[in-house]
Amino acid sequence: MAELSSTIEQTGKCCPSVLASPLDATQAADLARGFTALADPVRLRVLSILAASPEGEVCVCEFVGLLGKSQPTISHHVKILSEAGLVAGDRRGKWVWYSLNRERLADLRAALRPSGEAAHALPDDNPKERDNDHK
Numbered sequence: 001m002a003e004l005s006s007t008i009e010q011t012g013k014c015c016p017s018v019l020a021s022p023l024d025a026t027q028a029a030d031l032a033r034g035f036t037a038l039a040d041p042v043r044l045r046v047l048s049i050l051a052a053s054p055e056g057e058v059c060v061c062e063f064v065g066l067l068g069k070s071q072p073t074i075s076h077h078v079k080i081l082s083e084a085g086l087v088a089g090d091r092r093g094k095w096v097w098y099s100l101n102r103e104r105l106a107d108l109r110a111a112l113r114p115s116g117e118a119a120h121a122l123p124d125d126n127p128k129e130r131d132n133d134h135k
Contacts, residue, residue, distance in 0.1 A: 017110065017111055017112070017113050017114060018031065018111050018112065019112065019113070019114045020114065031108065031111050033083070033084050033085075034084045034085065034086065034104065034107070034108045035108065036084070037080050037081050037083070037084035037086055038086070038108070040077065040080075042067060042069060042073070042077045043077050043080060043081055045066075045067055046063060046067070046074075046077060046078060046081060046087070046098075047081070047086065047087075047100065047105075049063070049066055049067075050087065050098060050099060050100045051100055056099055056100075057090070057097045057098060057099040058097065058098055058099075059095050059096070059097050059098075060074065060075070060078060060089075060095060060096045060097070060098060061095055063078070078098060082098075084104075085101055085104040086100070086101055086104050086105065087099065087100060087101060088101055
């Protein structure tokens with residue numbers, strides 16, 4: 001995943017740091033959409049469940065039991081995360097399987113990084129590598 005982060009910075013695809021220079025209206029709106037989606041405990045739990053999933057994806061049907069919320073409530077929160085580009089869904093039959101958009105999360109993270117600070121990629125799905133990142 002470190003390769004992805006450096007690729008984003010090299011191509012300029014990543015949002016600029018809000019701490020480095022003023023944002024234009026489009027950049028500010030894009031970042032606000034992402035951060036607003038994160039500003040809810042249920043949506044943060046959805047993201048953490050997806051991040052912890054060994055398969056890298058979770059069926060929407062599983063969120064009901066894991067979160068103790070109704071299906072309509074789960075659908076509302078997942079829709080907000082999806083519209084903000086933080087999760088992606090894959091319909092299989094009558095169920096939708098969701099996964100994280102790690103690139104979008106990295107973009108939001110980078111937007112809070114002071115100018116000139118080294119980029120750190122989000123850990124990938126390998127818990128062993130994740131543990132090594134924190135040593």
